[in-house]
Amino acid sequence: MVAKSDVIQSGALHGNLVELLPKQLYFASFTVPPQKSEAHVRYIDLDSRVNAAYLRLEGAQPPKFIGFRDAALGEPTYLLHLHDVLRSVEKALHLKWFDIASFDAEEYELYERVENGDMNWIIPGKILRYPYHSPETYFEYFRATNITTVVRLNVRMYDAKKFTDAGFDHVDLFFIDGSTPSEKIVERFISVVDNAKGAVAVHCKAGLGRTGTLIACWMMKEFGLNAAECMAWLRICRPGSVIGPQQEYLVCFGFFSHADFI
Numbered sequence: 001m002v003a004k005s006d007v008i009q010s011g012a013l014h015g016n017l018v019e020l021l022p023k024q025l026y027f028a029s030f031t032v033p034p035q036k037s038e039a040h041v042r043y044i045d046l047d048s049r050v051n052a053a054y055l056r057l058e059g060a061q062p063p064k065f066i067g068f069r070d071a072a073l074g075e076p077t078y079l080l081h082l083h084d085v086l087r088s089v090e091k092a093l094h095l096k097w098f099d100i101a102s103f104d105a106e107e108y109e110l111y112e113r114v115e116n117g118d119m120n121w122i123i124p125g126k127i128l129r130y131p132y133h134s135p136e137t138y139f140e141y142f143r144a145t146n147i148t149t150v151v152r153l154n155v156r157m158y159d160a161k162k163f164t165d166a167g168f169d170h171v172d173l174f175f176i177d178g179s180t181p182s183e184k185i186v187e188r189f190i191s192v193v194d195n196a197k198g199a200v201a202v203h204c205k206a207g208l209g210r211t212g213t214l215i216a217c218w219m220m221k222e223f224g225l226n227a228a229e230c231m232a233w234l235r236i237c238r239p240g241s242v243i244g245p246q247q248e249y250l251v252c253f254g255f256f257s258h259a260d261f262i
Helices: 050-058 082-094 105-111 139-144 183-195 209-223 227-237 245-261
Strands: 015-021 024-030 041-045 120-123 127-130 147-152 169-172 199-203
Touching (some): 082 227, 209 245
Antiparallel strands (some): 015 024, 024 041, 120 127
16 A cells, blocks of 8 residues: 655655554655655555564665664664564554554653653553652652552662652662663562562663663563563663663573573
8 A cells, every 4th residue: 555645744854764653554765855746655554464564664665774773872782673673563562562542642742751750651551761850750640650669770869768758669779870780680670570569660860771771671571572672662662772781781681581581
């Protein structure tokens, strides 16, 4: 099926674009501003398996897709690819983390704003991630969404009693910004998430690297996803997630730790 030419409104966009529309995956590939007489858009049924969808996309022009890197400075050490993203969306649909029909884009955009908490659900009803802000900023929203436990990964910039006095459980699992967690921290984090009475809110300073890394460890243990699928989904939900050596760490975690959780 070919889209109408007015789907693409801006001729300033160049390259490849993948976007979800109701019941379909929307893909556009072009190197020059689109002309109304040209068909640039292809649709793929989301009920198709990811591999079949990717093979259909791979036949477009240009035929190869460039991998994308993390948000760190310096030379990239790990690249995610379109196939990883498609697989992560397939898993999210299967696990009921995402439903096109019910997803509220306005709510997502509202709460990702700094003035509204800069929060993103990674697994709806189970794990939310956010950056450091004053604890009082979150009390009302956390209570409304059954968040019962807060995990802090950065240095102590507020008194944990503010959360505990407000009725929340609070856990400190500090490790250095940009680094990878120890085995003890990973095991403790998994235990905290598994035993939380409600949903868990996780934060470091920016809510990107350390936060995403530990959440990915739990996702691999709980759902059997691989590292690339976890990183892709984390970056869909909260762009910039998992940086530098944390990427290779998650790949190794997936290879060497999965057997321990079977």
